[in-house]
Amino acid sequence: MPTDVPEVLLEAPYNHTRRQRNSVLLTIDLTKAVADEAIARKDSVVVAYHPIIFRGLRSLTFNDPQQQSLLRLAQEGISVYSPHTAVDATPGGMGDWLCDIVTDAITPSEPTPAIQKSSSQLYSQPTYPRPGPVSPSSSSSSASVVPHTRSTIHPSPPPVPEGMESAGMGRLVTFDTPQPLTAIIDRIARGVGAPGGIPVAIPQSASVDTMNIRTVGVCPGSGSSILLKTLSAIEGGAVVVALAHSNTERGYLHAVMRGKLEEVLKKEWEASRAEGAQSSDLREIYNDSECMVHVSEKDRDPYGIMIRQA
DSSP, X not given: OTTOOOSEEEOOOOOTTSOOOSEEEEESSOOHHHHHHHHHHTOSEEXXXXXXXXXXXXXXXXXXXXXXXXXXXXXXXXXXXXXXXXXXXXXXXXXXXXXXXXTTSBOOOOOOOOOOBOSOSSEEEEEOOOOOOOOGGGBOOGGGSOOEEEXXXXXXXXXXXXXXXXXXSEEEEEEEEEEEHHHHHHHHHHHHTOOSOOOEEOOTTOOTTTOEEEEEEEOOSOOHXXXXXXXXXXXXXXXXXXXOGGGGTHHHIIIIIHHHHHHHHHHHHHHHHHHHTTOSTTHHHXXXXXXXXXXXXXXXXXXXXXXXXX
8 A cells, every 4th residue: 555664663762771671562553552561561662563654744742642652662662663564465474364264274262252231221342352372273184174276366467576476465265165154254253353243245135044155355454445345246246244454454463473473583582692692781681582472462453343232
């Protein structure tokens, strides 16, 4: 997207009198609550999937809540990096993870959302999807993966740059045998943390219980340009499942990014320790073998679902 900024958004100044932990905090959105979480644990870096700076800033002040978070993080020595759509497009990234969910290649443990009463006579307190980590025991064997072919949607015309053939902003999954729509919806719900409700657009003459799906198009994030064509899609016999933007993204942090990033960082840190251990100024830092990646416990989609009470 034109305003996408996959890079370092905030490089905090180094202060040798202050000791940050060798830890990274992953989040989809950098909110005040997430900034508080990083500051309390003394993380060194926040990796915020969505760029908190989308366009040029004329000023940085405490009057703006988001700018306030950036200023507080800089003051505490915490930098901010955003990978955003690079993660969507890369092989093994967000798009492929969503395909794994649709094809039952991964089956995360199904959370039980706590539904709490509110003062409303009709609706509960808002509920939010809570995706969790995918342990080896909850990954499906290759025999249980629904047979399918997977292809990449490239936004630009050929030729595709060499080495980037599997990268693209979307994916197409074609099942060898059409799958019940309800089974696909169940897989999606488990994968993204069991939201309290899932908006589904189907043709007016159809029923979710009778529809079978052969091809699934996957688009992480907002997919706003696709949603504008929903009415046309269902008139043509298609189905649209919309999960409210960041609900399609948050589970990836637990299931994929945390483990991959921690593995790479530990190797890099060990190599850095071996090279820099002789420096007397940095000896205390290099004596610390710890290197961890956390997923924010405060991060959540802005929208919760208030569930109708029986």
